[in-house]
Amino acid sequence: MMQTFLGLEGFEVKTAISMAEGLNEARKGHFDLYLLDFEFPDGAGPELCQQIRAFDSATPVIFCSGSAYPSQREQAIRAGADAYLVKPLDFECLLRTIAKSLNSASNRSFAKASSY
Numbered sequence: 001m002m003q004t005f006l007g008l009e010g011f012e013v014k015t016a017i018s019m020a021e022g023l024n025e026a027r028k029g030h031f032d033l034y035l036l037d038f039e040f041p042d043g044a045g046p047e048l049c050q051q052i053r054a055f056d057s058a059t060p061v062i063f064c065s066g067s068a069y070p071s072q073r074e075q076a077i078r079a080g081a082d083a084y085l086v087k088p089l090d091f092e093c094l095l096r097t098i099a100k101s102l103n104s105a106s107n108r109s110f111a112k113a114s115s116y
Contacts, residue, residue, distance in 0.1 A: 060101035
């Protein structure tokens with residue numbers, strides 16, 4: 001459903017059904033944003049986030065999860081997430097969060113390029 005919704009909004013979406021597959025895809029290509037769940041069949045989203053952050057500290061990471069406990073949100077943020085949204089999602093809120101994250105990342109890249 002998420003892939004269909006974001007596709008209709010003009011985003012190109014690549015999906016992974018496991019943590020291992022997600023990490024492999026993240027290492028192979030450049031992404032503008034990572035959208036993670038808290039739980040995968042083979043591990044936890046915060047662990048995947050930490051592994052992504054080890055080689056990509058700039059790309060925004062947003063969690064969209066049914067795990068609504070504050071401790072889980074804090075764990076994701078400590079792992080490097082920029083935002084944590086709880087399902088069921090308000091898709092307008094998701095789009096605003098994506099736009100804000102992409103805008104912030106763009107501004108950070110511009111500031112880094114301008115400092116040379």
